[in-house]
Amino acid sequence: xxxxxxxxxxxxxxxxxxxxxxxxxxxxxxxxxxxxxxxxxxxxxxxxxxxxxxxxxxxxxxxxxxxxxxxxxxxxxxxxxxxxxxxxxxxxxxxxxxxxxxxxxxxxxxxxxxxxxxxxxxxxxxxxxxxxxxxxxxxxxxxxxxxxxxxxxxxxxxxxxxxxxxxxxxxxxxxxxxxxxxxxxxxxxxxxxxxxxxxxxxxxxxxxxxxxxxxxxxxxxxxxxxxxxxxxxxxxxxxxxxxxxxxxxxxxxxxxxxxxxxxxxxxxxxxxxxxxxxxxxxxxxxxxxxxxxxxxxxxxxxxxxxxxxxxxxxxx
Amino acid sequence: xxxxxxxxxxxxxxxxxxxxxxxxxxxxxxxxxxxxxxxxxxxxxxxxxxxxxxxxxxxxxxxxxxxxxxxxxxxxxxxxxxxxxxxxxxxxxxxxxxxxxxxxxxxxxxxxxxxxxxxxxxxxxxxxxxxxxxxxxxxxxxxxxxxxxxxxxxxxxxxxxxxxxxxxxxxxxxxxxxxxxxxxxxxxxxxxxxxxxxxxxxxxxxxxxxx
Numbered sequence: 001x002x003x004x005x006x007x008x009x010x011x012x013x014x015x016x017x018x019x020x021x022x023x024x025x026x027x028x029x030x031x032x033x034x035x036x037x038x039x040x041x042x043x044x045x046x047x048x049x050x051x052x053x054x055x056x057x058x059x060x061x062x063x064x065x066x067x068x069x070x071x072x073x074x075x076x077x078x079x080x081x082x083x084x085x086x087x088x089x090x091x092x093x094x095x096x097x098x099x100x101x102x103x104x105x106x107x108x109x110x111x112x113x114x115x116x117x118x119x120x121x122x123x124x125x126x127x128x129x130x131x132x133x134x135x136x137x138x139x140x141x142x143x144x145x146x147x148x149x150x151x152x153x154x155x156x157x158x159x160x161x162x163x164x165x166x167x168x169x170x171x172x173x174x175x176x177x178x179x180x181x182x183x184x185x186x187x188x189x190x191x192x193x194x195x196x197x198x199x200x201x202x203x204x205x206x207x208x209x210x211x212x213x214x215x216x217x218x219x220x221x222x223x224x225x226x227x228x229x230x231x232x233x234x235x236x237x238x239x240x241x242x243x244x245x246x247x248x249x250x251x252x253x254x255x256x257x258x259x260x261x262x263x264x265x266x267x268x269x270x271x272x273x274x275x276x277x278x279x280x281x282x283x284x285x286x287x288x289x290x291x292x293x294x295x296x297x298x299x300x301x302x303x304x305x306x307x308x309x310x311x312x313x314x315x316x
Numbered sequence: 317x318x319x320x321x322x323x324x325x326x327x328x329x330x331x332x333x334x335x336x337x338x339x340x341x342x343x344x345x346x347x348x349x350x351x352x353x354x355x356x357x358x359x360x361x362x363x364x365x366x367x368x369x370x371x372x373x374x375x376x377x378x379x380x381x382x383x384x385x386x387x388x389x390x391x392x393x394x395x396x397x398x399x400x401x402x403x404x405x406x407x408x409x410x411x412x413x414x415x416x417x418x419x420x421x422x423x424x425x426x427x428x429x430x431x432x433x434x435x436x437x438x439x440x441x442x443x444x445x446x447x448x449x450x451x452x453x454x455x456x457x458x459x460x461x462x463x464x465x466x467x468x469x470x471x472x473x474x475x476x477x478x479x480x481x482x483x484x485x486x487x488x489x490x491x492x493x494x495x496x497x498x499x500x501x502x503x504x505x506x507x508x509x510x511x512x513x514x515x516x517x518x519x520x521x522x523x524x525x526x527x
Binding site (some may be wrong): 119120123125128129131132172174175176177178179182210211215234235236258259262263295296298309 | 330372373374375376377379380383417418419420422465466467470471495496498501512513
């Protein structure tokens, strides 16, 4: 069973040889990868004179090296080349193609493609006023977003992607940013339509959102993605509860507490990782990961610790 | 008075034009501007705050209520005497250095203003030096910083230390909040007040300013 087959088994609700792992984003790369950082990421490397094709090869190799080093079974191509990419260039698509060139079918390859409304961090007032004052306009925007996502779906699948991680965040620690009724009207139907379309096109789909998803989780389940990420314990999401209630309907990913990995003790981090493995392992359908990502500034000793715990407990 | 209840009700529904009309109507009927503010609009905003805390209303409802309140205040301003304009207290807010997120901080501002506090908003990515300048310039009872990211939350400790070094620690209460922030972290870095949501932050600020 290779990495890709392992993830596919899990997303189809089966039991693989061992629990796979991955990270949505892995930005702390200098220590283990000869000082390399992502082109277009938080700390750009020196790429003076590098061609577009070489930039793509550079990032593709770094994605593969991160996966190899930490045993990740799934690679999420989370970024294009940022300011190093021209308007006519298509960094994500080309990075996917290059990863396939370099690693064949070894890894599950995913990218962004979420057409739904998310917490509007930069224009919250405009978004909310439109939602309350101009609902028809907002439905039109939502419909157009779904239409665009269908086009992107085919482009990315043709490039070699296996599917999508839908990364629009819906929730704060306290709960969703809009009411469950508004969620039902403005997000749920469009999420369901997009997921159904992607799956019919042959894509695998994982829905990601931070925060306390419990007030809207039934809508997420009803959309029928293959998996649900990140199961945020900082917001009180308990993987044991989710596994018991929804484990037969959807694969689960995440729940190892990122906040503790930043500021907690080794014992607290260990407890969080072991809790996830203990309660989500049985019956398959679990992908081990942090409750968000390995963001810039996270102490890598924390990631090393949960990696060791995963290695020691991953076998079925 | 029935009109005050109607102002409160319309404000909670985010009906800005109705609030504006009703406020003017109240003034025309001879109701004191301060009473319209406190027993009409602020009463409505307080109810919204409690409902937000209890997840009975969400961010959009809070924002349209705040918009309605602003409409009402604009109508009321010419009728407020200088004495009536005195705020219940002063708070300086900002998102901590390195962090560009402002939703939580803006909600706290709305809730605090809804309770009659004057809020000086320093924006996002606020350096320790800016906080220090603001304390000296505005002399608030409270200084508050928020962070959405675990990686920027740790900068709060540096801001607290800088305030101490500047000899201003006993001049202000320090309030912190944000998704990764906890009561335990608040104690660890030597801040005074942790609040898990915007309405609680406004309640806590009123308590501080009353004492």
